[in-house]
Amino acid sequence: xxxxxxxxxxxxxxxxxxxxxxxxxxxxxxxxxxxxxxxxxxxxxxxxxxxxxxxxxxxxxxxxxxxxxxxxxxxxxxxxxxxxxxxxxxxxxxxxxxxxxxxxxxxxxxxxxxxxxxxxxxxxxxxxxxxxxxxxxxxxxxxxxxxxxxxxxxxxxxxxxxxxxxxxxxxxxxxxxxxxxxxxxxxxxxxxxxxxxxxxxxxxxxxxxxxxxxxxxxxxxxxxxxxxxxxxxxxxxxxxxxxxxxxxxxxxxxxxxxxxxxxxxxxxxx
Numbered sequence: 380x381x382x383x384x385x386x387x388x389x390x391x392x393x394x395x396x397x398x399x400x401x402x403x404x405x406x407x408x409x410x411x412x413x414x415x416x417x418x419x420x421x422x423x424x425x426x427x428x429x430x431x432x433x434x435x436x437x438x439x440x441x442x443x444x445x446x447x448x449x450x451x452x453x454x455x456x457x458x459x460x461x462x463x464x465x466x467x468x469x470x471x472x473x474x475x476x477x478x479x480x481x482x483x484x485x486x487x488x489x490x491x492x493x494x495x496x497x498x499x500x501x502x503x504x505x506x507x508x509x510x511x512x513x514x515x516x517x518x519x520x521x522x523x524x525x526x527x528x529x530x531x532x533x534x535x536x537x538x539x540x541x542x543x544x545x546x547x548x549x550x551x552x553x554x555x556x557x558x559x560x561x562x563x564x565x566x567x568x569x570x571x572x573x574x575x576x577x578x579x580x581x582x583x584x585x586x587x588x589x590x591x592x593x594x595x596x597x598x599x600x601x602x603x604x605x606x607x608x609x610x611x612x613x614x615x616x617x618x619x620x621x622x623x624x625x626x627x628x629x630x631x632x633x634x635x636x637x638x639x640x641x642x643x644x645x646x647x648x649x
Contacts, residue, residue, distance in 0.1 A: 392617070413456075461477075461550050473505055474492060487515035525537075
């Protein structure tokens with residue numbers, strides 16, 4: 380019998396200090412037996428351009444409250460949460476992804492941030508610029524899972540890790556906007572196919588106005604199978620995705636296409 384894992388993703392705008400919607404969705408997730416729940420970027424905290432206008436203590440309080448809530452929900456429903464979170468240390472902001480389990484909270488500090496003039500997270504946050512380290516990985520129910528930030532999708536070293544570690548599921552929180560739907564869909568589908576893994580992407584909703592430019596975060600939360608096919612997509616409305624992934628589908632794809640086998644043969648000749 381194939382190993383199965385029930386995964387979920389919440390497609391939401393920024394929650395601010397309001398936790399009511401999280402409670403509503405988690406009750407439904409518990410009924411469906413969700414093992415792992417993914418949230419998009421800037422859902423538990425405001426968008427970084429909005430944070431610039433907020434008092435640091437307010438941001439710190441927001442993060443603290445949501446971490447405590449996720450911890451209590453993780454214990455109550457026995458669900459692992461993967462949730463982007465802004466951490467403040469010595470009055471500096473750090474963009475991280477928190478893994479919250481009933482027993483512990485672990486953080487992955489995003490290693491590559493957007494550096495563009497209109498979207499300069501690299502300048503705003505104090506994340507360390509250093510040689511790349513391994514992304515966050517963990518195992519549950521026989522599935523190997525890797526977590527990295529949406530922008531990091533574009534960099535091959537992370538995908539080398541996916542292949543080397545035989546990752547079954549990549550969790551990808553994003554905050555994509557500016558009509559980039561098709562580009563993100565095609566990259567995710569291609570990566571899932573080439574690396575023989577499922578990819579679960581959670582993209583936030585909401586809008587932000589900046590110098591007469593409207594930023595619309597469009598959703599498109601999706602689960603893509605190793606075949607490169609989209610198994611489920613939420614489009615542009617607040618909602619929750621819940622799907623079951625199967626180990627046999629991953630193993631069959633890798634066997635049929637044999638990408639890793641061909642590489643391994645050549646490694647042995649070195």
